[in-house]
Amino acid sequence: MKRATQSTETPQVGRSVPRLESWLKVTGRAEYVHNLRLPGMLYGKIFRSSVAHGRIKRIDVAAAQAVGGVHRVFTGEDIRKLIPEPYYGPAFHDQPVLALDKVRYVGEPVAVVLAADPHVAEEAAHLIVAEYEELPAVYDEVEAVSSKAIVHDVLKPAGTFPDLKHVKGRTNTNVALDFHLRRGDAAAAMAKAERVFEHRFRTQQVMHTPLEPLVSAAESTESSLTIHTASQSPSFVRMELARLLGWPENRVRVRVPFLGGGFGAKLYIKLEALVAVLSLLTRRPVKISLTMEEQFFTITKHASTFRIKSGVTREGRIIARECEVWWNGGAYADIGPRVTQKSGFTAPGPYDIDNVLIDSYALYTNLPPAGALRGFGIPQLVWAYEGHTDMMARELGIDPIEFRRRNLLREGRPQATGTVLRDAAVDKVLERLETLIDWKKPFDHGSGTLRRGRGIAIGFKACVSPTTSLAAVNVNADGSCIVYCSTADMGQGSDTAMAQIAGEVLNMAAESVTVVHSDTDVTPYDMATLGSRSLFHMGNAVKLAAQDAKQKLAALREELKLPPDSEVSEIFKKKYGMQAGNVVGTGSYLPSYKSPDQNGLTDNATPFWMVGGTGVELEVDTETGRVRITRLINVGDVGTPINPRIVETQLSGAAIMQLGFTLFEKMQFDDRGQLRNASFAEYKIPGLLDLPAEILNEAVVAEQRSGPFGAKGVGETGTFGVSPAIANAIHDAVGVRLTSLPMNPEAVWEKLEEAR
Amino acid sequence: MRREIRFRLNGEAVAAQVAPHETLVEVLREEFGLHGARESCGQGMCGCCTVLVNARAVSGCLYLASLCDNADVRTIEDGEPDAVQQAFVDAGALQCGFCTPGFVLMTRQLLDENPEPSEDDIRHYLSGNLCRCAAYPQIIEAVKLAAEKRRKS
Numbered sequence: 031m032k033r034a035t036q037s038t039e040t041p042q043v044g045r046s047v048p049r050l051e052s053w054l055k056v057t058g059r060a061e062y063v064h065n066l067r068l069p070g071m072l073y074g075k076i077f078r079s080s081v082a083h084g085r086i087k088r089i090d091v092a093a094a095q096a097v098g099g100v101h102r103v104f105t106g107e108d109i110r111k112l113i114p115e116p117y118y119g120p121a122f123h124d125q126p127v128l129a130l131d132k133v134r135y136v137g138e139p140v141a142v143v144l145a146a147d148p149h150v151a152e153e154a155a156h157l158i159v160a161e162y163e164e165l166p167a168v169y170d171e172v173e174a175v176s177s178k179a180i181v182h183d184v185l186k187p188a189g190t191f192p193d194l195k196h197v198k199g200r201t202n203t204n205v206a207l208d209f210h211l212r213r214g215d216a217a218a219a220m221a222k223a224e225r226v227f228e229h230r231f232r233t234q235q236v237m238h239t240p241l242e243p244l245v246s247a248a249e250s251t252e253s254s255l256t257i258h259t260a261s262q263s264p265s266f267v268r269m270e271l272a273r274l275l276g277w278p279e280n281r282v283r284v285r286v287p288f289l290g291g292g293f294g295a296k297l298y299i300k301l302e303a304l305v306a307v308l309s310l311l312t313r314r315p316v317k318i319s320l321t322m323e324e325q326f327f328t329i330t331k332h333a334s335t336f337r338i339k340s341g342v343t344r345e346g347r348i349i350a351r352e353c354e355v356w357w358n359g360g361a362y363a364d365i366g367p368r369v370t371q372k373s374g375f376t377a378p379g380p381y382d383i384d385n386v387l388i389d390s391y392a393l394y395t396n397l398p399p400a401g402a403l404r405g406f407g408i409p410q411l412v413w414a415y416e417g418h419t420d421m422m423a424r425e426l427g428i429d430p431i432e433f434r435r436r437n438l439l440r441e442g443r444p445q446a447t448g449t450v451l452r453d454a455a456v457d458k459v460l461e462r463l464e465t466l467i468d469w470k471k472p473f474d475h476g477s478g479t480l481r482r483g484r485g486i487a488i489g490f491k492a493c494v495s496p497t498t499s500l501a502a503v504n505v506n507a508d509g510s511c512i513v514y515c516s517t518a519d520m521g522q523g524s525d526t527a528m529a530q531i532a533g534e535v536l537n538m539a540a541e542s543v544t545v546v547h548s549d550t551d552v553t554p555y556d557m558a559t560l561g562s563r564s565l566f567h568m569g570n571a572v573k574l575a576a577q578d579a580k581q582k583l584a585a586l587r588e589e590l591k592l593p594p595d596s597e598v599s600e601i602f603k604k605k606y607g608m609q610a611g612n613v614v615g616t617g618s619y620l621p622s623y624k625s626p627d628q629n630g631l632t633d634n635a636t637p638f639w640m641v642g643g644t645g646v647e648l649e650v651d652t653e654t655g656r657v658r659i660t661r662l663i664n665v666g667d668v669g670t671p672i673n674p675r676i677v678e679t680q681l682s683g684a685a686i687m688q689l690g691f692t693l694f695e696k697m698q699f700d701d702r703g704q705l706r707n708a709s710f711a712e713y714k715i716p717g718l719l720d721l722p723a724e725i726l727n728e729a730v731v732a733e734q735r736s737g738p739f740g741a742k743g744v745g746e747t748g749t750f751g752v753s754p755a756i757a758n759a760i761h762d763a764v765g766v767r768l769t770s771l772p773m774n775p776e777a778v779w780e781k782l783e784e785a786r
Numbered sequence: 787m788r789r790e791i792r793f794r795l796n797g798e799a800v801a802a803q804v805a806p807h808e809t810l811v812e813v814l815r816e817e818f819g820l821h822g823a824r825e826s827c828g829q830g831m832c833g834c835c836t837v838l839v840n841a842r843a844v845s846g847c848l849y850l851a852s853l854c855d856n857a858d859v860r861t862i863e864d865g866e867p868d869a870v871q872q873a874f875v876d877a878g879a880l881q882c883g884f885c886t887p888g889f890v891l892m893t894r895q896l897l898d899e900n901p902e903p904s905e906d907d908i909r910h911y912l913s914g915n916l917c918r919c920a921a922y923p924q925i926i927e928a929v930k931l932a933a934e935k936r937r938k939s
Contacts, residue, residue, distance in 0.1 A: 046878070049878070055883030065821040067816075241882070242882070288883065290884030291918050679878055683881060686922060709827070710832055710916070717916055718915075
């Protein structure tokens with residue numbers, strides 16, 4: 031039960047407050063765009079490309095248009111009548127609202143049917159016929175570098191975000207962005223090394239599959255547009271739509287209620303431009319709800335190839351490292367270039383290496399676009415460098431944890447970019463993993479056809495920078511409090527965390543604080559809910575806003591000659607003669623940042639580091655190749671947790687999600703780029719039967735001094751180490767090394783066969 | 787093509803005009819404004835659309851509405867909050883909440899059949915419900931907690 035003026039001295043930060051919206055969710059009453067129905071609304075169903083790469087020769091919509099109940103059918107050419115250059119995207123303006131001139135992957139939206147009855151729209155969409163002049167296609171990220179098949183004739187960088195300003199337009203290439211880092215002299219150090227190791231790792235394309243599939247609706251007048259969307263980035267949607275339409279931002283309103291999961295799928299701009307244009311063209315509200323199948327054709331996680339090479343001294347010190355990473359971005363760049371750079375610079379891992387060379391490439395291919403998925407590329411990198419680390423340790427005959435300890439990047443030491451590690455408990459995470467997994471105790475490796483193994487891995491991430499968050503905290507005349515911020519609560523518990531932060535400052539129970547959901551007409555700007563940035567950035571902004579409100583209340587008390595401990599309601603009663611008025615505090619947070627120089631170096635790459643480690647114990651059935659995880663240990667440096675229970679759920683949830691990407695999830699394409707398993711019948715995600723028997727989560731004792739009350743982000747931390755820890759444990763169990771994901775029974779069995 | 791069906795919805799006698807292809811989830815959403823059962827995978831693989839028809843859980847995204855003629859239909863919106871829902875809140879057994887109603891309904895059915903389920907029983911019985919946020923450890927905890935709450939009351 032919420033009490034409006036509940037005042038408390040109890041600390042709000044560090045309390046496991048149940049999520050504020052818990053009851054709405056257990057009773058099925060939480061608001062999602064999925065539920066939204068507007069009067070007079072038309073439903074859109076998308077007709078998609080059946081070829082991977084081709085010039086559009088003809089789109090015949092006559093039969094679809096003739097179906098009774100169809101309002102209208104639109105193609106890219108219709109969009110062009112409203113917006114001459116209808117291309118969007120956060121890094122490149124490369125993605126058309128509907129395909130124009132060319133299609134670039136199987137499943138790309140080509141036309142849309144609108145009808146009041148979604149079944150009619152769907153039936154009519156099946157009647158559309160398109161003819162293409164097929165072009166050579168490229169699917170593999172390494173082949174894309176030299177392929178004659180060019181996905182985009184001209185590259186069109188957006189220049190929207192300050193950290194991606196260096197992206198330059200090019201022609202006759204599939205390389206959207208190449209990031210290079212040179213620290214010391216890797217080649218010279220490599221030549222001096224006692225031993226040199228080189229390995230190659232691959233990851234597969236997977237999908238976020240939020241259970242609320244992507245959905246957006248638009249309503250419009252002549253001069254205004256309201257978008258209701260399941261989006262992690264309402265401010266960006268507004269900016270991008272305003273740019274496309276040539277309107278000022280105040281004519282575009284973007285509303286976001288709860289999200290039924292996001293994980294990076296609902297970032298930047300997805301269906302919003304399409305529904306906006308359709309609403310403006312028809313003067314009717316328009317809603318498009320993707321099916322689970324269609325999500326696979328919308329946004330995915332990068333497949334990747336990583337060549338990693340290290341030079342090691344006789345004493346087991348890594349003195350040189352080369353990293354060459356190719357990111358399969360699919361047909362549209364989305365945020366791939368940022369993944370390439372921001373994750374790319376951590377490719378050498380949390381190790382103290384003086385000589386580093388990194389080449390990281392974002393590639394266009396003729397596959398569904400890839401963007402951010404819970405880790406922004408970090409899990410792909412950790413997969414490689416932690417497998418590599420274990421392989422070297424075993425070759426050198428050094429205990430894998432001891433080998434890591436010898437090379438660990440410690441507090442106060444510069445990372446590859448030159449940015450010094452601060453408040454990053456890499457050593458503590460490794461230490462706690464070692465203890466929790468009882469590393470020093472003898473381990474039963476099983477016998478017969480059931481072999482047991484254990485392994486660990488650690489990874490780290492630099493939070494994306496520079497990004498901004500703004501917030502407002504309103505104190506009403508009765509003393510109750512409302513937080514305004516554009517952070518989207520997609521399940522991570524941000525509403526609760528922000529209420530705890532505001533409550534801590536204002537001495538109010540978090541349960542009594544209301545958090546207003548994103549509405550760009552109401553809530554201030556926020557870069558986006560992504561990359562574990564919100565608790566830190568928005569948390570700082572909310573804290574500043576609450577402090578501002580508190581100072582204003584203190585000033586009023588002084589002005590009205592009220593004692594400092596007087597109730598808030600007394601202030602307003604005395605000032606206005608009744609329960610009236612309010613105080614609004616504002617807060618704005620932008621960390622400092624320095625762009626990398628021509629060598630990829632900077633002494634200020636990130637506002638904070640995230641550290642995550644995983645330990646696993648598992649069984650391998652040598653007859654079937656099946657891997658069963660018996661124990662999963664997740665350790666993270668999350669700073670000081672604001673809400674320990676939610677932090678724990680985030681750590682284990684992220685690790686279990688990554689378990690799916692590790693053991694079985696894979697988008698399977700045929701040789702013409704057609705996805706063959708775009709459904710839950712054929713694409714399995716982790717369920718209760720996949721859950722390890724034992725899961726242990728721990729946030730190490732730590733503090734992020736620049737974070738709100740010592741906190742930092744946690745949403746992705748649990749993903750980092752899972753895949754390599756499992757590969758390392760499989761090797762420990764049966765002596766075979768897997769270097770490609772997923773490690774499904776077939777892949778493990780094949781490796782075992784090779785070794786037999 | 788539409789025909790009228792009459793059924794009991796959360797204890798109340800109702801009627802709806804339904805087309806033969808319309809699913810139970812669609813009719814609940816379009817005709818009755820009930821959103822707790824929701825279509826996600828559209829294949830009966832995830833459990834987000836769980837509805838009770840004549841006291842048995844069905845996948846509302848596949849179950850044709852016309853089959854509900856004369857049936858007793860119950861959704862998450864039915865009745866007062868119960869021990870299962872309280873347990874999900876207390877255990878923090880939800881994140882985005884999209885799958886939660888399905889888990890709550892299946893947990894009630896599990897505990898009706900088996901008031902003291904083992905952890906293995908819970909994992910198997912709820913294996914048809916998916917949670918992409920993977921709040922599974924907390925869901926198991928919630929089911930155990932709910933069983934305990936029910937036994938005490």
